[in-house]
Amino acid sequence: MSALPAYSRGTAHLHAGDALRAVPLVPRNLVLGFLTAYRAVVSPLYGDVCAYYPSCSAYAVGAVQQHGAVKGAGLSAWRILRCNPWSHGGVDDVPPHSDFRHALTPRGFVVPSRKD
Amino acid sequence: MGSDLLFAASTTPAASSGGFDLLGIVMWPFKALVEAILVAWHWLFTSLGMQGAAGLTWVLSIVGLVLVIRAAVFPLFVRQIKSQRKMMEIAPELKKVQEKYKGKRDQLSREAMSRETMALYKRHGTTPMSSCLPLLVQMPFLLGMFYTLSDVKKHAVAGEGGVWLLTKQLTKQFYDATLFGVAPLHTSLVDAVQHKPAGWETTVAILVVLVILMIGSQFFTQLQIISKNLSPEAKTGQAYQMQKIMLYILPLGFIFSGLFFPLGVVIYWFISNLWTMGQQFLVLREMPTPGSDAAKAREERLARKGKAINSEGKVVPKAAYDAEQQKMLEDAERLRAQQPKRQQPKSAKRAKKDQDHAKKDPEKNVNGDKA
Numbered sequence: 001m002s003a004l005p006a007y008s009r010g011t012a013h014l015h016a017g018d019a020l021r022a023v024p025l026v027p028r029n030l031v032l033g034f035l036t037a038y039r040a041v042v043s044p045l046y047g048d049v050c051a052y053y054p055s056c057s058a059y060a061v062g063a064v065q066q067h068g069a070v071k072g073a074g075l076s077a078w079r080i081l082r083c084n085p086w087s088h089g090g091v092d093d094v095p096p097h098s099d100f101r102h103a104l105t106p107r108g109f110v111v112p113s114r115k116d
Numbered sequence: 117m118g119s120d121l122l123f124a125a126s127t128t129p130a131a132s133s134g135g136f137d138l139l140g141i142v143m144w145p146f147k148a149l150v151e152a153i154l155v156a157w158h159w160l161f162t163s164l165g166m167q168g169a170a171g172l173t174w175v176l177s178i179v180g181l182v183l184v185i186r187a188a189v190f191p192l193f194v195r196q197i198k199s200q201r202k203m204m205e206i207a208p209e210l211k212k213v214q215e216k217y218k219g220k221r222d223q224l225s226r227e228a229m230s231r232e233t234m235a236l237y238k239r240h241g242t243t244p245m246s247s248c249l250p251l252l253v254q255m256p257f258l259l260g261m262f263y264t265l266s267d268v269k270k271h272a273v274a275g276e277g278g279v280w281l282l283t284k285q286l287t288k289q290f291y292d293a294t295l296f297g298v299a300p301l302h303t304s305l306v307d308a309v310q311h312k313p314a315g316w317e318t319t320v321a322i323l324v325v326l327v328i329l330m331i332g333s334q335f336f337t338q339l340q341i342i343s344k345n346l347s348p349e350a351k352t353g354q355a356y357q358m359q360k361i362m363l364y365i366l367p368l369g370f371i372f373s374g375l376f377f378p379l380g381v382v383i384y385w386f387i388s389n390l391w392t393m394g395q396q397f398l399v400l401r402e403m404p405t406p407g408s409d410a411a412k413a414r415e416e417r418l419a420r421k422g423k424a425i426n427s428e429g430k431v432v433p434k435a436a437y438d439a440e441q442q443k444m445l446e447d448a449e450r451l452r453a454q455q456p457k458r459q460q461p462k463s464a465k466r467a468k469k470d471q472d473h474a475k476k477d478p479e480k481n482v483n484g485d486k487a
Contacts, residue, residue, distance in 0.1 A: 005227055044358035045366070047341070051245040053234040083248040085195050090238030091231050 005054045005093070008062045010104025014111040021112040025102065027069040029109050035061050036107065051089030056080050062094035065102075065110050146260030148280040153184050154264065155281040171293040174301055175383055178265070182387040185257060192250050193395060200403050202242040204429025207406055209236055244405075265380040269302040290380075295322060301380040319379075326382045327374035331367050333389035337396050338363050344400055347407035 014022060039057050050056050059079050064072030075094070083089075103113040157180035162168045166176075203210075213236060217229040237243040264278060271277060272291035277284040294300050298315035299322045308319045342359055374382070404410035418424055424437035427444070462470075 003223055003226060003230075006224060040358070041362075044362045046251065047359060049246045049248060049251065051237075051243050051247040053230045056248045080248050080252060085192055085247050085250065087247065088238050088241050089234060089243040089245060089247070091234050 004058050004061060004108055007093075007096070008054075008058065008065060008104065008108050009106055010108075012103035012105055012111050012113065014105070014109075015114065018112040018114070025110050025112070028064050028072065031064050031069045031072065032061060032109055035064065051083050051087055052079070052092045053090070054093070056083050059092070059094055061108055065104060065108065066094055066097040066100060143256065143260055143263060144279055146256045147264050147278070150181065150257070150260045150264045151278045151280050151282040153181050154178070155286060157181065158286070169289050169293060171295045171297070171299075171301065174290055174293045174380070175295060178380055178384050179387050181261065182384055182391065185261070186388065186391045189250065189254060192246065196244075196246045197399070197403055199242045200244050200405075202240070203244050203406065204427075206236060206240050206242070261384060262381060265384060266378050268380070269378065272302070295379060299323070299379055301383075302378050304378050305375045307378075323379060323382065326379070326386055327371070327377070330382055330386045330389060331370045331374065333386065333393055334370065335363070335367050337389065337393050338366070340396055340400065344410040344413075345405050345408050347405050 035057060039061075043055075043057055048055070052059070054062065056076070056079055060072065060076035063075040063079075066072070067075060079092070082092075101113060102110045105111060154177050157177040158168070158173060160180075161173045161176055166173045210233065213229060213232045216232075217225050220226070220229075234243075237245075264282070267278070268282075268287055268290050271287050275284065277287050282290070291302055292300070296318070299319040300313075303313075303319055303323070305320065305323045305327070308316045308323065313319075342356075342363060346356065377385070400410040401414065404414055415425065418431060419434075422434045423431050424434050426432045426437055426440050432440075
């Protein structure tokens, strides 16, 4: 499992009082759960194959964190299409959301941010 | 290939039935293609005079299917090998990056190192990575193969054919075909033990041997990659630890799926693994990852034959290699002699003072050395 880039990791935690505010974040966290499992179980089988940094699966994590399940999936699909034998690879970061209002946990899940 | 593994880990032997079959519609073209290849080989073997209903004919057709599918992705493999060779040219720069981050294990340093390495590849228009899309594209074809071979039983019992060229008659023929005259190609270990058809002991023995060979070849190939073809840098990462764990967990998963795989699928898998092993052997022997154990073994082998690898990554006689090294040393020494002597660094204050001195009195020592 290639490591997540720094912008995909945070220090926040989900607080009980934020449960309601976390509801809109459920879809993207479900996808992130799937991606985490994939990266833990399937990614190691291939070793490092991705021509880019961050790797396609790490890019998918970043894209879903920033843009949600649907747009994130679209960005990831486009990235995988670009990761073909004819590309030269290189550094290709997720375009950040212009107004990202949530916080990230150390494992890369998205939780509502707190004022304090 | 990793995709074989993934696909085995994620599929269940029984296809879903009933309702709106979206998966069936999506998979149709892939199944049809696999059937076409299988039937084409079967036609070829029968026209060569082999018996259409014989188990061997169908086993050879499966082998043919493996050959076609693996040969189709072979150009990608060659492409990767070629870029591996080009890697030799950027090895010095790569080494510089690795030196810079030597011993730094924290996540931020590793991230920065990955970024610099990838940027370096891009600058030189070459990458040792095989890229992700091919792995993903292969997946539906492998699934198509799996469904085609394992659905023979379901279709034959229902008196149907496959999705396209595998007709009702051919499906029946495949269903009735037996390996060595006893083991039906559609039987899995669980089937054989449960239903105990005539000669089931032999069937079980054949299946057990083939499943062991299938798992063994898979394990061996993975082990070779991990133990021989990784550079020391790659062995420090988190990914390496994970790969080592998976090396032992995966065979366990395969033992489980091996119970349910029909003989035809097991044969396909085993032949496919043999192909992978062959490719792996070639890579380890002729173009190992620089710095890996396999690369060291290759250098030793070449040294015994009086040869060495020059700076462009080509194999040359030892004498030519020594001459090149000597020339490189001389060039480096000449370059150093030409370079001006390093100036002693000085503080901004002193530099300014010297400058003022030089302006006032150009005759005096400009370097500000004590006269």
